[in-house]
Amino acid sequence: MNQPTSHSDTPSAENLAAHGAVVQQFHPRARVALENPQIRRNFRNAMDGLMSKRRSAFEGWELETLRELGANIRQRALANLPDLLEQLEKNLTDNGVRVHWANDGDEACRIVRKICVARNAKTVIKGKSMVSEEMELNHYLEEQGIEALESDLGEYIVQLAEETPSHIIMPAIHKNTEEISELLHEKTGTERSHDVNYLTASARQQLREKFMNADVGVSGVNFAVAETGTLCLVENEGNGRMTTTVPACHIAVTGIEKVVGTMEDVTGLLALLTRSATGQHITTYFNMISRPRQFNELDGPEEVHLVLVDNGRSTIYQDDELLATLRCIRCGACMNHCPVYTRVGGHVYGTTYPGPIGSILMPHMLGLEATQHMPTASSLCGACGEVCPVKIPIPDLLVRLRRESVDGDSERPSNVRGHGVKRGHLEAAAWLGWRWMHSQPWLYRLGTSVSARFRKLLPRTMGGWTRYRSAPKLAPKTLHQMMAQRSSSVRPSARMPQSSNVAQRGNLS
Known part of the structure; x- marks a missing residue:
């Protein structure tokens, strides 16, 4: 491939209508959330703690210098994205990893299903992956008769509650200990308890058997290194390592923008990611996957697949200003500091990615017809831009998308689907x-x-x-x-x- 090409498949009218109906409910949902003192306490306590940990984690560091480094690494990777993707595919293929390309989430789901069918797989164990949420992979596999179980504790809790993640790093952050205890008791028979260690150990015990019996493991990717053909996964619980090594087949899914040039690039981004996301100097586990199990190795999957998903990213890539959106390393810092998100939570947005990053990303995935209220769900205070570890100018991009939604100049070229959707004849x-x-x-x-x-x-x-x-x-x-x-x-x-x-x-x- 010479350059990322815009996907030819657009969401169906039914899907757009469904997503649009959910997002259009932002204001009514926000009012309900604001009137719920428990939700506000849950988010307030969690966000205050995360902001404090982030400040402590960067003490003694030249933060602005590190942010500038992170922005340059990501911008350089995007500038060379077509070549890096080709290099990544070649090196992974040489290492024995099978690479697949998907124009959108539906095609990515079909690719995963095809791999599962080829192996006669009936059960899938999943590590944390926002791209799989973007694809709605769990729902798709269940419709095809394949059981998909989340192994990340937060995702597991959300799945038991039949909800979607409310945060891209901490999916169950909207629930407190009492609510989680009641949920685990109702769904799995765990005794009611306020002991977090007991609840975590109980969930781990329930998941351990699933790891051993799963036919396929599915994970996300934090960084894909083109130079070596390496998939990097950052995690704290060890479930990612279990997901990628215990099942006989491992399928990694990621957006095309996650590629970086060298392993040296990963070093600076990892330092920013862990401190910005959870206030840690380093995570418990950092997994590097370059190939399937070799004949002289005792563990690891027999097959490794990588599904590279476009889903609107090529459209963003073609716009010099909006291109900065693709720098995101999914740390969630913008959400933690957003005065709108921290008061209403992620479910109010009705999309895979909530908060400031969702407000500049989802319009490209679903179109402004379905997401026209997201760019305006912001006070434009600038906090998101100030804390972004790779210096994405989020406030500027929000203003750009607001202008796109009301722009009536049909002759002005625009890569944003739904351009001018909010512009009325009277206005x-x-x-x-x-x-x-x-x-x-x-x-x-x-x-x-x-x-x-x-x-x-x-x-x-x-x-x-x-x-x-x-x-x-x-x-x-x-x-x-x-x-x-x-x-x-x-x-x-x-x-x-x-x-x-x-x-x-x-x-x-």
């Missing part, structure tokens, strides 16, 4: 009139004069703008009218002649 006519009025001085003077004279007849509400703001009130007179009246009221005799001023200065001297 377009109003702005056209505003431009015409301000380009004609006589019309401007007439319009402001008439508006000031009949200001009491003007509407007191201005759509959504005055829902949370006071409507502007016109003054009885325009500034020009007041200045003209003031000038005419000053009598010539009241003005002191210049000669008098000179005389006064002479007397003072």
Whole structure:
């Protein structure tokens, strides 16, 4: 492949309608979340702790220098993305790993199913993978009669609750210990307890048998190293290592943007990822996978597959400004510091990726028709941009997508599907009139004069703008009218002649 190509398959009308219906409910869901004190306490406590840990983890580090390094590594990789993907495919293939390409999530699901069918697999154990959530892989496999079980503790809890992750790093962060205890008791028979160690050990025991009996293991990828053909997985629980080594077949799924050039590039990104995500200096496990099990090795899978998923990423790649979105290393720091996300949680967004990163990523995956409210679900305080470890200008991209959603210039090229979806005929006519009025001085003077004279007849509400703001009130007179009246009221005799001023200065001297 010479360069990432935009996918030809677009989401079906049914899928867009379904996703759109969910995202359109953002404001009603947000109001419900704000009125739920338990949700607000859960998120407030969790986010305060994560922000504090992040600050402590970067103490003694030149944070801005490290962020600049991370941004440069990711930008360099994206600049060479087509070549790096070819290099990655070649080296992985040489190592015995089978590489597959998927235009979208549906095609990626079909590829995974084909591999499972070829091995007559009936059970799949999954490590944490946001791309698999993006693909809705669990739901797809279940429809095909293949059991898919999450092995990450947070994902396992969310799966038992029949929910989706509310955070990209900590999927069950919206639940407290009491809620988790009740859920495990109801679903697995675990005794009710507030002892976190006991609850964790119980879940681990239940999952251990699943690891040993699973036919296929599915995982995500944090970094794919092109130079060596290595898949890197970052984790804390050991479930990722079990998922990728115990089953006879391992399938890794990842977005095409996760590739980096060298192992040296991984070093700087890993230091940023762990500290930004959970406030750790290093995670418990760092897995590097380059090949299937060899004849003289005692463990590891017989087959390793990598599914590279596009799903709208090539469209982002073609836009010089929006390209920065693909730098993301999925640390979740922007979400942890977002005043909107931390008060309503991830489920309110109704999408795979919530929070600031979701608001600039999901419009490319689902189109602005389905996600038009996401770019505006932000106060534009700038916190997300300030903490992003790879310096993604998230606030600028949110503003860009807001403009895209209301832009009526059909001749301006746009790579964002749903361009201009929020622009109405009435609003377009109003702005056209505003431009015409301000380009004609006589019309401007007439319009402001008439508006000031009949200001009491003007509407007191201005759509959504005055829902949370006071409507502007016109003054009885325009500034020009007041200045003209003031000038005419000053009598010539009241003005002191210049000669008098000179005389006064002479007397003072």
